[in-house]
Amino acid sequence: MINTVIFDMDGVIVNTEPIHELSFKKHFNEIGLNISQEEYDTFRGLSTRNLYQNLKQKYGLKQKVEELVLQKRSIFNKIFQEDKELDLLPGVRNLIESLYKDNFQLILATSSARVTLTKIFDRFGLFPYFKHIVSGEDFPNSKPDPTIFLEAVKLSGQPKENCIVIEDSTQGVIAANRAGIFCIGYRSKASGDQDLSTANKIISDFSILNSDTINTVCLVK
Incomplete structure (x- = not known):
């Protein structure tokens, strides 16, 4: 589950x-x-x-x-x-809020420095939803090294089988693969032509995800 x-x-x-x-x-x-x-x-x-x-x-x-x-x-x-027009990507706030409401544990695992992620999370009021924050600056190697995701799983207190990763980059998907965690590849126009082919599931619209589909449709290989 x-x-x-x-x-x-x-x-x-x-x-x-x-x-x-x-x-x-x-x-x-x-x-x-x-x-x-x-x-x-x-x-x-x-x-x-x-x-x-x-x-x-x-x-x-x-x-x-x-x-x-x-x-x-x-x-x-x-x-x-x-940049006054910067906003969250379409559908992601609804996804975050609905998962949080349904008692999912949310963790951020980003290559960004803490000073940068703090600016973004403060601007959009995201801190209350995330139980743990993991920054790439805490590790000697970036994705595709799996360490950042392994640390996220460790902090969660859950087995890998209870976790999924949502990633938009080739490096991030490979890192999730190497960590042995189910990966949903998000096809984002903002990310350029990224190879997400090794993701377990590829989506381009967050509206298809919710607490029910994550445990059913999105986990059908």
Whole structure:
């Protein structure tokens, strides 16, 4: 019986992907990096720290990783505060509220830093619904490393069989696969052309999910 739902954040709960992309590309330009769209799309699901660690190694960046992270975060914060149209993705608030009402345990497992997820959860009043918050900055490796999801399951106090993950990125789906947790892949326009083929179930509309379908239709392989 499924009683715990583990949510990714960017591209699942809120469409901050364009803000992150704009922030990264602005920062890349400032530090003299020419990153193609194809290469950028491979970064989705990585924590900002892991992303810059990879770029530092690949392109020989002279700045310290932490310095690069703080520079990008400053750009993101400015754009985030100025974007008055940012909203939750269609149907996700209803899903969160209905699951919470039906006594499902909700956990956030996101690659985003705590300072970033806090801004988003404060803005949309989401903290009361989630029992645990797991941030990718707490781990040395990003998705597709499964550690973040294994930690979420550990915090839940439930066996894996009682948990599902909702993810929108290739890296996130692979991480859920490696963790051995049933994964619902959310086909989000905000996330680009992500390969969700190894997800156990793929959806493009949150309205088909509720406490009943999660334990029936969505778990039929």
